[in-house]
Amino acid sequence: MLELSRRDLLKLSGTAMGGLALGSVLSGCSSDSVAATDPTQQNSLLAGLPTYTPGAEKLAADEMRISFMGTTCIPMISQAAVSVFVELGNGDCFLFDIGTGSMIKYWAMGINMDRMSKIFLAHLHADHMGDLSFLYGFGPSYGRNWPLYVWGPTDSGFVYTDPVGNVRGPFPDGTRAYCEALKNMMYWHNESQAFLATSYQDYPIPPYDPDPSLQRRDAYDLVPIELNWKKTGKDALGIPNNDNVAYNYNGVKITHFPAVHCRAAAVSYKLEWNGLSMIYCGDSLPNNYMIDQAKSGVDVLIHEIVMPADKWVAKMGIDPTTHPNAVQQSQNVQDSSHTPQKAYGYILDQLEQAGKAPRLAVGTHFQATDDTIKLALEDIRKWYPQGDVTIASDTMVLNVTKSGVTQRRAVVSNYAWPKTTTAIPYTSPNRPKYWKVDPITGKIDGDATAQLDPEQYKQVIDKNLYNAR
Ligand SMILES: [Zn+2]
Numbered sequence: 001m002l003e004l005s006r007r008d009l010l011k012l013s014g015t016a017m018g019g020l021a022l023g024s025v026l027s028g029c030s031s032d033s034v035a036a037t038d039p040t041q042q043n044s045l046l047a048g049l050p051t052y053t054p055g056a057e058k059l060a061a062d063e064m065r066i067s068f069m070g071t072t073c074i075p076m077i078s079q080a081a082v083s084v085f086v087e088l089g090n091g092d093c094f095l096f097d098i099g100t101g102s103m104i105k106y107w108a109m110g111i112n113m114d115r116m117s118k119i120f121l122a123h124l125h126a127d128h129m130g131d132l133s134f135l136y137g138f139g140p141s142y143g144r145n146w147p148l149y150v151w152g153p154t155d156s157g158f159v160y161t162d163p164v165g166n167v168r169g170p171f172p173d174g175t176r177a178y179c180e181a182l183k184n185m186m187y188w189h190n191e192s193q194a195f196l197a198t199s200y201q202d203y204p205i206p207p208y209d210p211d212p213s214l215q216r217r218d219a220y221d222l223v224p225i226e227l228n229w230k231k232t233g234k235d236a237l238g239i240p241n242n243d244n245v246a247y248n249y250n251g252v253k254i255t256h257f258p259a260v261h262c263r264a265a266a267v268s269y270k271l272e273w274n275g276l277s278m279i280y281c282g283d284s285l286p287n288n289y290m291i292d293q294a295k296s297g298v299d300v301l302i303h304e305i306v307m308p309a310d311k312w313v314a315k316m317g318i319d320p321t322t323h324p325n326a327v328q329q330s331q332n333v334q335d336s337s338h339t340p341q342k343a344y345g346y347i348l349d350q351l352e353q354a355g356k357a358p359r360l361a362v363g364t365h366f367q368a369t370d371d372t373i374k375l376a377l378e379d380i381r382k383w384y385p386q387g388d389v390t391i392a393s394d395t396m397v398l399n400v401t402k403s404g405v406t407q408r409r410a411v412v413s414n415y416a417w418p419k420t421t422t423a424i425p426y427t428s429p430n431r432p433k434y435w436k437v438d439p440i441t442g443k444i445d446g447d448a449t450a451q452l453d454p455e456q457y458k459q460v461i462d463k464n465l466y467n468a469r
Pocket of ligand 1: 073125127128282283365
């Protein structure tokens with residue numbers, strides 16, 4: 001078993017923050033009681049962070065808060081698939097990806113669906129959008145009574161010639177096609193809930209709606225905003241031309257640039273606001289687009305990393321020494337898609353040499369336990385021995401201000417309910433699709449039983465019978 005201490009991890013992460021409670025950690029994590037000294041079953045880096053209580057602090061007007069709601073590609077109880085929530089002091093908030101399991105973390109962190117209307121997808125792998133169907137479908141039941149906006153790459157344009165010589169493609173595989181298919185897939189779901197009011201007449205069409213003439217106000221409107229994944233913000237001569245702006249409102253600018261991942265049509269994002277900035281790379285081979293973009297100087301650089309292929313297959317219960325094919329298979333995936341730990345160190349070194357190291361570098365999309373974190377940090381440190389680096393896990397929260405980046409972990413309940421977090425300012429709900437007139441009051445209301453089979457409804461037990469006791 002790997003021998004390492006919590007102190008080793010903190011030394012490697014180089015987090016020179018105040019308030020690290022070295023002596024009193026590992027509270028509140030149920031797996032810790034199972035194997036308190038097994039490095040594969042704990043995350044001391046996270047456990048050692050000072051705590052943050054969701055909902056207890058108002059974000060300062062000039063501050064950015066980044067909450068990690070999902071941090072791996074292999075969902076586990078401790079980590080959902082990737083999602084990053086960014087809140088700004090001006091009241092705006094944004095999601096970067098919404099991978100499988102991350103929705104649970106949003107609710108646990110006190111974020112309800114009324115604050116989850118703007119989603120920026122890095123690409124269309126399920127570990128980046130797996131919970132979109134739940135968010136889309138149940139948004140109208142949990143506070144989002146207006147459309148859901150989804151930014152993401154255009155079609156890949158990929159074309160190939162099959163073994164018998166037929167040219168195949170291009171394919172409808174971009175964000176628009178995805179959203180249309182998702183909406184169709186959710187037909188039964190959406191209709192079944194359509195006795196609820198799902199839109200307001202006085203909801204203002206937001207400026208980022210790509211076609212205001214459509215007057216989209218309904219919560220079951222799913223609005224794709226496609227981004228040309230080839231764009232970098234610079235022309236062929238390297239002169240800035242702003243061709244990669246995804247969002248530019250209310251002082252918030254979100255740009256995109258290419259990620260090189262698995263199949264054409266993946267992007268990374270940069271958010272800039274109030275002199276603060278973050279980059280989010282969901283998945284990519286290590287690339288020069290990233291170095292170029294991060295050279296503008298970012299406060300927080302969030303970048304996927306992957307452990308070596310032999311370590312990966314060993315984690316899956318396969319002996320890498322006797323199963324070289326399995327290692328090769330895993331290596332093939334990495335060679336098409338991912339950033340090795342060392343390569344992230346190399347990228348950070350390049351930035352440091354340019355005088356533009358991020359204030360905090362975060363590795364994510366990574367199964368974070370003491371054993372894997374130690375190896376990841378050691379690899380990153382081969383290139384980047386000094387700067388602040390950490391490995392993300394769910395519930396990690398960063399507060400970003402001009403004076404620094406602080407890291408904490410949120411204390412959350414396993415039993416949290418969704419709570420409406422903002423007062424809904426709209427007052428004029430439209431009539432639901434399925435409605436009726438109350439015979440006594442004359443009031444119009446949703447007709448919750450309109451879609452039941454009438455014969456089956458006759459078999460429903462009368463309330464008066466079981467309420468008699
Ligand atoms: Zn991924």
